[in-house]
Amino acid sequence: MTNPVTTAPADDLRERDPAEFLRRETVVRYGPVPDRIGGVAVAPGHCRLEGDAFLAHDEQMRLLYRRGEGVIVELMGESRPGDEYLYLNGSVYAAAACINGFYPIHASAVAHGGRVFAFTGPTGAGKSTLTAALGAAGLPLFCDDTLVLDLADPQVPLALPGHKRLKLSPDALELTGAAPREKVHPAIDKFYADPVGGSWPGPLPLAQLVFLEEGAAIALAPITGAERMARLDDDHYTADFFRQSAGLDAAGWFRLKARLAGQIGMARLIRPRDRTRFADTVALARDWIGGQ
Amino acid sequence: MIARMNAPLRKAESTFVETALDDETIVMHLDSAEFFSLNRTGGAIWRLIDGTRDRDAVVAALAAEFSAGAAQIGPEVDALLGQLRDAGFLDAG
Numbered sequence: 615m616t617n618p619v620t621t622a623p624a625d626d627l628r629e630r631d632p633a634e635f636l637r638r639e640t641v642v643r644y645g646p647v648p649d650r651i652g653g654v655a656v657a658p659g660h661c662r663l664e665g666d667a668f669l670a671h672d673e674q675m676r677l678l679y680r681r682g683e684g685v686i687v688e689l690m691g692e693s694r695p696g697d698e699y700l701y702l703n704g705s706v707y708a709a710a711a712c713i714n715g716f717y718p719i720h721a722s723a724v725a726h727g728g729r730v731f732a733f734t735g736p737t738g739a740g741k742s743t744l745t746a747a748l749g750a751a752g753l754p755l756f757c758d759d760t761l762v763l764d765l766a767d768p769q770v771p772l773a774l775p776g777h778k779r780l781k782l783s784p785d786a787l788e789l790t791g792a793a794p795r796e797k798v799h800p801a802i803d804k805f806y807a808d809p810v811g812g813s814w815p816g817p818l819p820l821a822q823l824v825f826l827e828e829g830a831a832i833a834l835a836p837i838t839g840a841e842r843m844a845r846l847d848d849d850h851y852t853a854d855f856f857r858q859s860a861g862l863d864a865a866g867w868f869r870l871k872a873r874l875a876g877q878i879g880m881a882r883l884i885r886p887r888d889r890t891r892f893a894d895t896v897a898l899a900r901d902w903i904g905g906q
Numbered sequence: 907m908i909a910r911m912n913a914p915l916r917k918a919e920s921t922f923v924e925t926a927l928d929d930e931t932i933v934m935h936l937d938s939a940e941f942f943s944l945n946r947t948g949g950a951i952w953r954l955i956d957g958t959r960d961r962d963a964v965v966a967a968l969a970a971e972f973s974a975g976a977a978q979i980g981p982e983v984d985a986l987l988g989q990l991r992d993a994g995f996l997d998a999g
Contacts, residue, residue: 735946839930842945868934872925 616701628714632764633774633817640685640710647676647688663855668709670701677701679710685899696799703778704760707849709760712855716774717870720850721761721823723773724753724903725814728771729821731903732761733883734848739826740887743786747896749811750791753903756782756814759882760852764841765870771877774822775813789892821906822879824899829884832895834902837882842875844867879906915964915987916957916997920965924952935993936996947972951986961987968999 620703628635631735649655649671661670666681674693678686685706687698708718721743723732731753733741744759749755764772780792781804787794794805824839825845835846847853857867881902885895933942941958944952949979950971954964965983969976990996 839928840932840941842927843925843932845942864934864936864939868923868925872927872932875927876925 618629630768632687632716632766632772636707636711636714636762636774636777638684639681639714640679640702640707642687643813645686645688647678649680660721661709663713663858666713666726668706668713668738668855670705672697672701675701679708679713680704681710690900694800696797698785698803700799701744707708707777708852709717709759709855709859712852714858715765715860717763717771717836717856719761719763719823720759720848720852723756723761723776723820724748724811725756725818726753726903728818729906730756730761730818731822731824731906732756732773732820733759733824733826735826741787741826742780742782744780744826744883744896744899746780746786746792746807746809746893748900748903751811751896752811753900754814756811756818759836761820764817769877771820771874773870774817775815780809781805782807785889789889816871820878822881822903825880825882827882827884830886832885832891832898834881834883834898837880842880843871844878846871846874853905884906908990912960912962914958914960915955917955918995918997921994933995935995937994942989942995947982948986951983952990955990 615664651667651669651847654662654664655661656669656671658671658673661668668679670677674689674691674697676688676690680808685702698722709719719732719734719735722745725729733744735741745755745758752884755776756773758778760778764774769771782790782792784805787807789804790810792810794807796806798804798806809898847889883899885891921937922935924931929946931944931952933944934940941986949970951964954967959967961983965976965980968983969979972979987996
């Protein structure tokens with residue numbers, strides 16, 4: 615009897631090194647991209663996820679991701695600087711993550727004590743600004759804007775280190791002391807910036823998800839019970855990608871939220887959007903994370 | 907439809923999913939996606955609805971569990987049963 619020759623299954627890397635797996639899945643090449651997916655035409659300004667593929671289409675480019683085949687980009691006109699990066703690291707990356715069973719959350723995060731502390735809220739809530747400021751307070755950046763969770767281990771949601779560069783508004787640069795790099799996009803008043811506290815390089819368990827809210831008094835309070843599940847009803851487009859990719863019906867979505875609500879601590883950080891109180895907010899968040 | 911008071915109470919199993927989180931029992935209707943959060947007492951009533959107990963048996967079991975009188979507990983049970991019926995979580999008795 616001969617020894618069987620075994621080859622690593624295609625998804626072995628997915629288990630061993632999920633961040634590297636996703637990086638390889640989203641390698642870009644250039645070539646023709648159809649304007650339809652699954653027989654459905656995708657008009658400019660729209661995108662569509664269909665099975666194991668995702669197509670994004672705007673006036674200047676089409677981008678197609680298909681599982682196991684990477685991303686194909688077709689440039690069709692004068693794209694503005696930054697357009698391609700934003701697509702590749704935004705909707706295309708999120709779709710690729712979802713198609714491969716990862717769960718992206720609209721959050722920015724820092725690392726501390728071998729765990730991840732993430733801040734979430736709608737666009738403009740101050741996620742990037744706060745995490746950048748926490749970097750200056752000694753906590754390395756874990757991710758900006760999108761936190762990708764690997765749910766393969768049923769006991770622990772594992773967060774993957776960020777794939778996006780830190781983006782800050784001029785106001786946030788001033789508040790955090792971060793040095794600006796190039797402008798993100800001609801039409802967006804944000805700049806790329808190097809995280810002051812450095813970046814965390816590897817996956818870590820997600821410890822806390824903190825919801826940013828506005829209020830007169832600065833406070834940080836835990837979220838308990840049913841509200842933890844309700845808070846996971848993220849209205850960001852990535853939640854729709856994930857539900858569609860995972861084929862989750864209402865019951866499946868409920869069970870996933872129940873699982874995450876049971877495994878991730880949650881809190882609300884209430885603070886005034888007042889520059890003069892920003893340092894106090896950062897100090898409270900820093901102390902709270904340090905005490906976890 | 908009027909439910910018989912002495913009929914065993916049954917959950918309409920196909921209409922909901924549930925989980926326990928902290929001290930709450932959370933039940934979601936699968937059609938409406940509406941959440942119901944039951945506190946400790948509500949969660950105890952929910953657990954006692956097992957297809958064998960009628961309303962009086964639920965009240966008696968709850969009174970024993972919480973060391974309270976049936977007269978005190980009864981209205982609470984009736985109120986919750988009414989809400990659960992209205993929400994479609996209970997089979998018609």
